[in-house]
Amino acid sequence: MSEEKYVPKSKLAQWFDSRLPLLTLSHHLQEYPTPKNLNYWWTFGGILTFCLITQIVTGLVLAMHYVAHVDHAFESIEHIMRDVNYGWLIRYVHANGASMFFLAVYIHIFRSLFYGSYKAPRELIWIIGLLIYVLMMATAFMGYVLPWGQMSFWGATVITNLFSAIPFIGESITTWLWGGFSVDNPTLNRFYSLHYLLPFLTVGLVILHIWSLHIPGNNNPIGIDVKKNSNETMPFHPYMVMKDLTALLVFIIIFLWFVFFAPNVLGHPDNYIEANPLVTPAHIVPEWYLLPFYAILRAIPSKLGGVIFMFAAILILILLPWLDTSKVRSAVFRPIYKKFFWVLLFMVILLGYLGAKPPEGIYLILSRIATAYYFIHFLILLPLLGRYEKTDPLPQSISDPVLDKPGLLDKVKKAASKYEGENVGSFK
Amino acid sequence: MGKKNHSERRSFLFTATYTMGAVGVGAAIWPLVDQMNPDSSVKALSTTEVDISSLEFGKTITVLWRGKPIFIRRRTKEEIDEAAKVELKDLKDPQKDSERTQNPEWLVMVGVCTHLGCVPLGNTGEYKGWFCPCHGSHYDTSGRIRKGPAPKNLEIPKYEFVNNNIIKIG
Numbered sequence: 001m002s003e004e005k006y007v008p009k010s011k012l013a014q015w016f017d018s019r020l021p022l023l024t025l026s027h028h029l030q031e032y033p034t035p036k037n038l039n040y041w042w043t044f045g046g047i048l049t050f051c052l053i054t055q056i057v058t059g060l061v062l063a064m065h066y067v068a069h070v071d072h073a074f075e076s077i078e079h080i081m082r083d084v085n086y087g088w089l090i091r092y093v094h095a096n097g098a099s100m101f102f103l104a105v106y107i108h109i110f111r112s113l114f115y116g117s118y119k120a121p122r123e124l125i126w127i128i129g130l131l132i133y134v135l136m137m138a139t140a141f142m143g144y145v146l147p148w149g150q151m152s153f154w155g156a157t158v159i160t161n162l163f164s165a166i167p168f169i170g171e172s173i174t175t176w177l178w179g180g181f182s183v184d185n186p187t188l189n190r191f192y193s194l195h196y197l198l199p200f201l202t203v204g205l206v207i208l209h210i211w212s213l214h215i216p217g218n219n220n221p222i223g224i225d226v227k228k229n230s231n232e233t234m235p236f237h238p239y240m241v242m243k244d245l246t247a248l249l250v251f252i253i254i255f256l257w258f259v260f261f262a263p264n265v266l267g268h269p270d271n272y273i274e275a276n277p278l279v280t281p282a283h284i285v286p287e288w289y290l291l292p293f294y295a296i297l298r299a300i301p302s303k304l305g306g307v308i309f310m311f312a313a314i315l316i317l318i319l320l321p322w323l324d325t326s327k328v329r330s331a332v333f334r335p336i337y338k339k340f341f342w343v344l345l346f347m348v349i350l351l352g353y354l355g356a357k358p359p360e361g362i363y364l365i366l367s368r369i370a371t372a373y374y375f376i377h378f379l380i381l382l383p384l385l386g387r388y389e390k391t392d393p394l395p396q397s398i399s400d401p402v403l404d405k406p407g408l409l410d411k412v413k414k415a416a417s418k419y420e421g422e423n424v425g426s427f428k
Numbered sequence: 429m430g431k432k433n434h435s436e437r438r439s440f441l442f443t444a445t446y447t448m449g450a451v452g453v454g455a456a457i458w459p460l461v462d463q464m465n466p467d468s469s470v471k472a473l474s475t476t477e478v479d480i481s482s483l484e485f486g487k488t489i490t491v492l493w494r495g496k497p498i499f500i501r502r503r504t505k506e507e508i509d510e511a512a513k514v515e516l517k518d519l520k521d522p523q524k525d526s527e528r529t530q531n532p533e534w535l536v537m538v539g540v541c542t543h544l545g546c547v548p549l550g551n552t553g554e555y556k557g558w559f560c561p562c563h564g565s566h567y568d569t570s571g572r573i574r575k576g577p578a579p580k581n582l583e584i585p586k587y588e589f590v591n592n593n594i595i596k597i598g
Contacts, residue, residue, distance in 0.1 A: 154546065158562065161545035176461075180470045182495030182540075190464065278490055278497050280546040282561050298563055303543055303579045359564055 028214075033233035034240045035220035037398045041115075042218065042240075043247035044108040045210075050248055051101040052206065056199050058094040059143075066146065068192035070185045073148035074274040092263040098140050099266045100255045102289035105133060114341055116329030117219040123321040128209045130317055132202055137290065139198040142191040144287060149271030154284045156183045156191070162297075165307040182277060222398045223330025232398050283358070291355030292348050296374070298359040299367035309371065316378050323378055325386025333392040337385050340377060347373045470494075475598035477590065480534070488550050490539060493597045497539035497547055498585060499558075500595065503569065508532045510556070511570035518574075521581045525570040528584055536587050536595065537571045543578035558582070 006027045008017050017023040065084050067076040080087035109129075112118055118126035145156045160177050164170040179186030217228060226232045234240070258266065266288060270281045286294050293310050300306035316323075331338040347370045354370065357363040476493045480500060483489055488501040503511075511525040512532075529535055541548050546562035553559030554575060555568035565576030572581040587597045 154562075158544040158546065161543075164545075175466060176464050178466075179464050180466050180495055184470075184495045186464075186467070186470070277492065277495060278547065280560075280562060284546070284562050298577070301577055303577055306577065 030235060030237040032214060032217075032236040033226075033228050034218050034236050035226045035398055036232060036234050037220050037222060038218060038240065038243070039221055040243070040247055041107070041111040041221075043244045044104050044111065046244035047104045047248055047251050048101070048108060049206065050251075051097060051104055052199065052202060054097050055094065055101060056203075058090050058097060059196070059199065061090055062094055063196065066192075068146070068189050070148060070188055070275070073146060073188060077147045089259070092259045096255065096258045096263060096266065098143065099258070099287070099289065100251070101136065102140070104251070105136065106289070109133070110345060113344070114331045114338075115219055115221060116223050116324070116326075116331065118321045119324065119329050120321065121216045122213075122219060125209060125212045126321060127318055128205055128212060130314070132205045132209060134314065135198050135202050135205065139195060139202070140287065140289070142195040142198075144271075145188065145191045146195065147271060148188065148275045150273045150275055150279075150281050151268045151271040151284065153183060153275035153277065154280055155286060156187065158284065159286075160187075162307050162310075165304040167304070184277075219329060220398055221330060221332065222395060223328065223332070224394055224398065226398055285356050288352065288356075291353075292351035293355075295351040295355035295367045296371045298355075299364070299371040309375075313371075313374060316375070320378065320382075324382045326382075326389060326391070328391045328394065333394055334385070334389060335392065336389045337382075340381055340385070343373070344377050347377075475596055477594055477596045479593055480595055481593035491597070493538075493585065498597055499535070499537050499539040499550070499571075499582075501535045501537075501550075503533060503535055507556075507569040511568060511572075514568065514570075514572075520573050521579070523570075523572060523581055528570050528572075528581070530587075530589065534595070535569075535571060536585065536597070538583040538585050540583070541565055541578055542573065542580040542582065543576070548582070 006024050008014050008023050013023055062080065065076060065080045065087065067073060077091070080091050082088075084090075112126065112129075141155070141159060145152045160174050160183065163173045163177065166173060175181065177187070178184065179190065217226065217233075220226060268285065270284075273281075285291070293313055296313050297306040297310040300309050326334060326337065328334055331341055351367065351370045351374070354363050354367045359367070473494060476491060476498075478489070478491050478498075478500060480489070480502070483500065483502045485502050486504045486507075488499050490497045490499055492498070508525070514525070516522040516524065525532070528537075539547050541560040541562065543560065543563055543565050546560050548558035548560040548565070548567060550558055553566040555566050557569045557571060557574075558567040559565070560567075560576070560578065563577050565578035566574050567578075567582055568574050570581075571584075573579070585597055587595055590596050
């Protein structure tokens with residue numbers, strides 16, 4: 001936050017700003033100081049904002065054509081695909097947009113894990129972010145039910161049945177969620193209502209997420225505190241805006257590749273069969289972004305236990321700022337944590353792979369190992385590392401590593417000197 | 429009136445106001461919560477009559493009751509014997525076969541896996557009963573859970589034989 005008080009130039013602007021300080025807000029957003037060493041992993045916040053807006057805009061227009069009734073829902077999706085002008089494009093952007101949203105959010109989360117962005121004083125940013133993630137999962141799940149295909153129906157059945165594992169009141173909760181004795185028209189209607197509502201709650205949480213970010217300011221790849229309004233920071237506009245836009249363009253290219261060349265590759269063909277309450281598809285799987293949790297659910301050989309572990313896998317992340325007791329934020333200076341970070345990433349991807357496989361034989365054994373590792377990482381390894389890991393010395397300022405250590409330029413110089421001899425000293 | 433008395437009265441009034449407020453908010457929220465429970469039209473569909481006269485031995489028909497599949501199986505002699513000879517200690521959810529049928533020839537069950545609600549497939553699985561493809565639960569010829577993550581036997585709905593040919597479910 002810029003320290004000097006902002007005063008708009010014109011009288012009219014001053015009149016307005018003293019009554020409703022929107023201009024001050026806009027000034028703050030432009031001048032917001034960002035560490036100059038932010039790398040491209042820091043561009044996913046902007047990308048995620050783009051994803052949320054894309055989902056809301058495409059969803060808004062899809063809602064103009066969709067019919068939330070068990071007799072018409074499936075048909076109305078086909079109507080959107082075949083008859084509505086550009087309906088196919090809008091629906092494919094919305095459907096693939098959900099996957100892209102999760103891709104970006106997973107990169108964003110693992111960025112935070114690597115650079116310790118969840119640590120003091122940024123715990124609330126992390127927790128609000130997790131709430132957004134949970135809302136995203138709920139929204140995506142309910143959205144997947146709306147086309148009323150086989151996967152929609154059976155996905156909804158399995159997920160709502162998770163609540164029936166709760167002792168004593170579980171059955172009443174599922175009946176209440178369904179509005180009947182099985183997933184049926186009342187369920188579809190309420191899912192549609194909530195699918196429309198939750199993204200706007202997400203917008204509210206995103207505002208809180210950014211607000212709580214702007215109090216301490218961004219973490220950075222070195223993970224040490226930055227002196228604000230010094231030569232260590234740059235105003236958000238235009239510097240970070242341009243960097244965010246560059247990354248966003250690359251992201252949009254990937255996004256549109258899916259939309260135009262592989263629009264159904266992330267979906268499941270069974271969802272093009274209308275829902276049938278009498279036949280369960282032979283192989284039901286959730287969307288890819290929920291697979292790691294699905295693998296944990298199936299790894300536990302008990303209904304209630306599976307559900308508890310699955311929810312615990314998400315809830316444990318809320319405690320992360322207190323489980324990781326190391327004072328050093330960035331994994332760059334944590335040699336052992338850095339290795340475990342990559343193991344965790346590997347295990348989560350492995351769980352995702354196993355979630356798509358049948359729960360038997362080697363797949364089941366591997367799911368159990370990976371599930372155990374997931375919890376060991378957070379509950380045992382992190383507290384131990386905080387106590388025993390010998391971290392590398394931290395630089396005094398974010399400029400030091402650039403100035404002291406051989407950078408890319410020095411490597412080029414060194415390579416050049418091999419060929420050119422020593423007279424390349426002036427190369428800059 | 430003394431000062432002390434005054435503040436006691438004030439805190440009493442605050443507490444009373446909060447309490448009434450909480451009751452009022454609770455009363456206002458309840459209809460908003462309860463509207464999600466099954467409505468009268470859903471509950472009205474609570475019985476189904478099924479003609480079973482044409483069902484042969486070893487065959488199953490599946491009918492829809494309250495949006496859920498109901499399996500009606502006319503069991504063969506071998507299936508009944510196999511179900512009857514299972515020892516209760518081998519069962520995860522111990523229940524005698526005779527407790528699960530009104531007439532051992534007719535097995536009437538809700539065709540919904542007690543794990544997470546998929547529809548099990550008939551005549552398969554390690555116990556020659558039902559097998560749920562979703563998460564691998566095996567049920568025997570009495571629909572009792574034998575192996576896999578499901579915690580309970582397949583549920584037996586309320587039903588009665590109206591006459592020799594008709595079963596009324598619900």
